[in-house]
Amino acid sequence: MWGFSKGKQNGQSGAVTIGGRKPVAEQNTRGSNQPTRPVRAPRTSWHLCVVGGDVENLPPVSGITYERRLSKNTDALLAMPGANPSRMFRGLWANQRSLLPVIDAIGNLPRADARIRRITEETLREALSEIEDARNLLDDIPEIPSEQREEFLVLAMAYSRQQQITAQWAPHKPGVTAYPTLTGIPFSNERLENLANDGLLQRSFFQRVHECSHCDSARLIAQEECESCHSSNIQSLPLIHHYSCGHQGLRSQFVQGERLVCPKCNERLRHYGVDYDISGDVTHCNDCGHQSGDVEVGFTCMDCGEHTAGKDAATRDIYHYDLTADGRQAVLSGALPGLLGQIGEPARIISVEEFDRLVIIEGRRTRRSNRPHVVLRVTLQASSKQIERLGMASINALYKQAAEVTAERLRDSDLLAWRGPQIYVLMPDTPPENVQVVVNKLSSSLHDLFGIDPSFAMLSGGEETDVTVEANWSDLSAAA
Structure with missing residues (x-):
């Protein structure tokens, strides 16, 4: 068994200071592939938190202090054969130390900065040499912001390891892919895509998969079948x-x-x-x-067992991701760019997950400052004849286009989330009585362009109604 002690909390903005050290001066990396960093002398002192083994059985090494518990002084983790990998990475996350380098003495950790088969003084020193650059780069990171913590950690992991966030096949997962570099960081493909859309990550194509139309699993059996x-x-x-x-x-x-x-x-x-x-x-x-x-081609889902016709199977592109210069700057500055789009741009389309979080924040702001906001649901349900004629893949593409058109018709301060036939719009600083103007404009545009008559529902109008965002959020979660 091993324990964690809470890492040091920074008193400002609920942030966490890495390793208790002060950040280096911020550096402007825009347009530069590699930031300029000060030359550091080799580390002479290391604190290793030992997981899954007895400290007494480890060889004494000058400059290495073995610890039984994670602390603010811990420089790296040494995972021994008795460790529980899942619990170990969950513990790092819970204690806000997900970026710590890991030395794998087990042999099968999904993420490790160094691997050793047998623990000796020589192999330990070799492992420390391998992780030293990553540990030093962590000192460049001023703090982990409490807002958008997961997104920041994704960028910080790519920065501190100086490597690509690489996709790999993971047949045990419904999505059939995983990112070992991000093990221990809760993330979603939508969050990675949002970071890429913001210019903080750069995509490189890995593979395209088909997804079940019933449960979105990519574990499908392709088959020639009777029509x-x-x-x-x-x-x-x-x-x-x-x-x-x-x-x-x-x-x-x-x-x-x-x-x-x-x-x-x-x-x-x-x-x-x-x-x-x-x-x-x-x-x-x-x-x-x-x-x-x-001969028709169809798919049988290995998770839910349902059938999906070839024309109805949506596809999803999977990418590797590299940190961009703007991504490095975000890490070194300790903050991601603003949540809203730039002035003059259309309303921003974000993930359902991110939309969920921002609506809750906006609701708190409304109660605190008495500034109204509205959450509007737009439903674009295609007819059964349209679905039969076009197929669900084409219908979903139509829904996506409708979301983009909706974004173009709104203010740059508004936010959208789209999933299937439903579009959710967050309109800050908007009283409920002004929504009808928006509804009329969107209804006309969507009908003229797509031949679908949308329906509208106002989920929240701030404090003027007794319907709060929190009380209605099951509606959006169900759409996801």
Whole structure:
């Protein structure tokens, strides 16, 4: 067992100081690939928190102090074979020390800054040499802001390790990919995409996956299937064309014993290419008996077991991410750029998760300063005929375009979250009586462009109504 003691809290803004050290001077890295850093002398003193083993069994090494508990002086973690990796990374997060370098003496940690098979003085010194750059770079980070903590840690991890946030296959996860570098940091693909959209991360393509239309899992079995019952128990059967009478049918219809006889004119077919030929194939379903000249592709979800037609399967692009110059500047300044878009830009589309958090913050601001705000839900439900004609993938693309059009029609201070047929709009400093003007403008634009009549619902109008954001947030969570 091992314990944690709370890290030192910075008295300003609820931030946490890394390692109890003061930050270096802020440096402007805009337009530069690498920030200029002071040259440091090699570390001569290390505090290692030992997890999963007895400190008494470790070799004494000059300059290394072994600790049983995490403290503000801890420089790195030494994970030994008795450690519970999940609990260890959860503990780092709970104690606001997720960026600490990790030395893996277990051999299978998803994230490690150095790995050793056998703990000796020599291997420990080699491991410390490997993690020294990362530990020094952590001193450059002034503080971890309490707001957008997860996003900041993603950038700080990429900065301190000087490496790409690399996607890897993870078949045990419904999303089938993971980012080992970010182990122990709660994050979502939406948050990574938001950081990329803000110019703090740069994408590089990894893979494109299809997703289940019922549960969004990417663990799908692709199959050629019957277009009628969606069974994969199908086979390809040859078609025979009789030259003399022109009849065409399955080969099984021509077989009489060991002979081929036309079922239409009863003439025996003797010579291929003279009496008949194979004109093609037909797909036959062994379950329902349906026959077709075409083969459809569909997916069966390995998580929920539901079927998704190929035309309805949405795709998701997966990326690797590199820290940009603006991302480095954000880390070194200890703050991410403002939440709202720049003046003159349309309302910003953000993730449902981020929208959730900002609405709660806006509600508190409303109660504190008596400045009204409105949360508006716009529903764009396509008809069953439209869904059948276009497929869900095309319908979802239409919904996304509608969200973008909605953003263009609103102020640059407004925020949007979009998921499926529903768009949520946060309008700060807006009294409820002004919403009708917005509704009229959006209703006309969306109908003219997409042929869909949207419905509108005001979830919150500040203190003028008895409907609070917190009381209605299950509505948005269900949409996610």
